[in-house]
Amino acid sequence: MSESQEKIRIGMLGFGTVGQGVWKHLQSRGEELAMETGSEFEIAGIVVRSLDRKRDVDVPAELLTDDPTALLEDPSVSIICELAGGTTDVLKWTRKALTAGKSVVTANKALICDHGEELMELAAEHGGRLFFEASVAGGIPVIKGLREGLVVNRFDRIYGILNGTSNYILTRMEREQLSFEPVLDAARALGYVEADESLDLDGGDAAHKTVILAWLAHRKWVPTDKMLIEGIRKVTLGDMHFARELGYRIKLIASIQRLGDHGRLALAVRPTLVPLDSLMADVSEAFNAVRLEGDVAGPTVLIGKGAGQDPTASAVIADLVDAGRAYLSDTHPRSRSPRAGDASELAEMEDISQEYYIRLTVADRSGVLAEVAGAFSKCGISIATVIQRDHEGDDTASLVLATHVCSEASLRAALNILGGEESVLGDFLVCPILDPE
Numbered sequence: 001m002s003e004s005q006e007k008i009r010i011g012m013l014g015f016g017t018v019g020q021g022v023w024k025h026l027q028s029r030g031e032e033l034a035m036e037t038g039s040e041f042e043i044a045g046i047v048v049r050s051l052d053r054k055r056d057v058d059v060p061a062e063l064l065t066d067d068p069t070a071l072l073e074d075p076s077v078s079i080i081c082e083l084a085g086g087t088t089d090v091l092k093w094t095r096k097a098l099t100a101g102k103s104v105v106t107a108n109k110a111l112i113c114d115h116g117e118e119l120m121e122l123a124a125e126h127g128g129r130l131f132f133e134a135s136v137a138g139g140i141p142v143i144k145g146l147r148e149g150l151v152v153n154r155f156d157r158i159y160g161i162l163n164g165t166s167n168y169i170l171t172r173m174e175r176e177q178l179s180f181e182p183v184l185d186a187a188r189a190l191g192y193v194e195a196d197e198s199l200d201l202d203g204g205d206a207a208h209k210t211v212i213l214a215w216l217a218h219r220k221w222v223p224t225d226k227m228l229i230e231g232i233r234k235v236t237l238g239d240m241h242f243a244r245e246l247g248y249r250i251k252l253i254a255s256i257q258r259l260g261d262h263g264r265l266a267l268a269v270r271p272t273l274v275p276l277d278s279l280m281a282d283v284s285e286a287f288n289a290v291r292l293e294g295d296v297a298g299p300t301v302l303i304g305k306g307a308g309q310d311p312t313a314s315a316v317i318a319d320l321v322d323a324g325r326a327y328l329s330d331t332h333p334r335s336r337s338p339r340a341g342d343a344s345e346l347a348e349m350e351d352i353s354q355e356y357y358i359r360l361t362v363a364d365r366s367g368v369l370a371e372v373a374g375a376f377s378k379c380g381i382s383i384a385t386v387i388q389r390d391h392e393g394d395d396t397a398s399l400v401l402a403t404h405v406c407s408e409a410s411l412r413a414a415l416n417i418l419g420g421e422e423s424v425l426g427d428f429l430v431c432p433i434l435d436p437e
């Protein structure tokens with residue numbers, strides 16, 4: 001690399017788990033990355049909330065600032081690397097950077113899900129680029145895979161495990177018979193959990209990622225309020241045992257499928273029973289997996305670490321290299337026109353048909369099973385398996401039903417009837433059952 005070669009200057013916004021990971025690997029692999037990119041990276045400044053906080057990595061104090069404006073307005077900074085999270089300040093900063101013609105690299109799925117359309121237009125208008133590989137499935141290059149390696153394909157179905165925190169919690173609860181809270185604490189300590197942890201636990205984070213994948217595969221921005229979204233909070237150790245008894249494991253599965261003859265799109269995030277002998281069942285801890293069912297390539301499954309400092313930094317740095325190459329050569333593809341065959345219609349969630357697992361808590365007395373079976377039969381749902389387990393110490397029991405294929409609409413109708421029955425107590429869990437691969 002010649003001494004006179006122009007350096008590529010990066011402004012970093014946010015310096016937490018991922019930001020420090022990016023810094024660490026940019027320092028340790030600087031020379032190799034310069035060879036790959038065509039020039040050296042130089043960090044122009046790092047925006048932090050607190051200038052004096054003790055950090056795990058050593059950074060020259062003069063690089064730290066609490067004012068993003070100077071970096072965003074510095075014409076020598078060509079790439080902004082946004083790793084602060086949230087969508088308030090960060091939206092303003094990203095708009096400003098793109099309007100100034102800079103490229104932005106971000107790991108922020110909420111930002112891309114909620115504002116990707118506008119930000120991509122801004123980038124196209126002003127000549128910058130927007131890169132977001134780390135926003136979906138952490139270190140797995142799924143965005144590059146969809147955009148490049150699988151570009152010729154159309155996808156009838158994409159599904160997978162997209163939230164590392166949930167998968168970590170479900171794995172350790174089942175493997176070690178632990179309760180939810182201590183495992184959540186461990187996930188926090190490992191840097192997996194969002195600043196707003198309800199995003200991880202209630203399915204919102206996986207939903208953001210699902211929307212981004214749906215846009216990449218179908219060029220359609222699906223509002224999250226048109227999705228079915230449920231997180232892992234209601235899954236108990238009891239459900240894990242029942243699932244195993246039926247030959248399944250419970251995973252938080254995000255899915256994008258085309259329904260019916262018109263290929264209308266349905267997006268969902270739900271705790272799901274996956275067959276014990278499937279690849280998904282073996283994806284453990286903070287690993288993610290995405291199965292992309294392409295019509296040309298056939299099914300492709302990508303598995304890798306979906307959360308944590310290093311895997312996420314790996315994806316961010318891959319984007320920095322792409323952004324750097326684009327800056328130096330100005331030949332990187334900018335934006336893409338919609339794919340042929342795009343599904344422009346969204347499906348009604350009630351139209352989804354599949355098998356379901358339902359766990360109810362019921363009064364432990366005669367006739368209850370007949371009442372429950374009656375509600376399902378009234379709604380045209382046929383039951384494949386029933387398990388009843390009495391609870392020790394009180395007059396209640398768990399009643400688990402696995403259905404044959406039925407529509408979400410008929411399932412909801414049956415649950416509605418059951419909701420009005422005195423013998424059905426408290427909360428219940430409903431999980432789709434995934435077909436064998």
Ligand SMILES: NC(=O)C1=CN([C@@H]2O[C@H](COP(=O)(O)OP(=O)(O)OC[C@H]3O[C@@H](n4cnc5c(N)ncnc54)[C@H](O)[C@@H]3O)[C@@H](O)[C@H]2O)C=CC1
Pocket residue numbers: 013014015016017018019047048049083084085086089107108109134135138191192193194195306307308309312
């Ligand atoms: N931690 C992970 O495994 C992954 C995180 N991400 C995404 O990466 C982004 C960063 O995540 P983490 O590093 O885990 O979060 P973090 O909470 O560890 O770090 C964010 C840092 O940004 C700083 N920050 C936030 N707002 C700021 C502001 N207005 N001014 C100055 N500093 C500000 C915070 O003080 C914090 O130090 C988020 O969008 C997250 O969703 C994506 C993939 C994986």
Ligand SMILES: N[C@@H](CC=O)C(=O)O
Pocket residue numbers: 135137138162163164165166192193194200205306307308
């Ligand atoms: N909180 C997220 C981090 C990566 O996106 C997760 O747990 O997957």
Ligand code: NA
Pocket residue numbers: 133134135136137138139140141142143315
């Ligand atoms: Na990724």
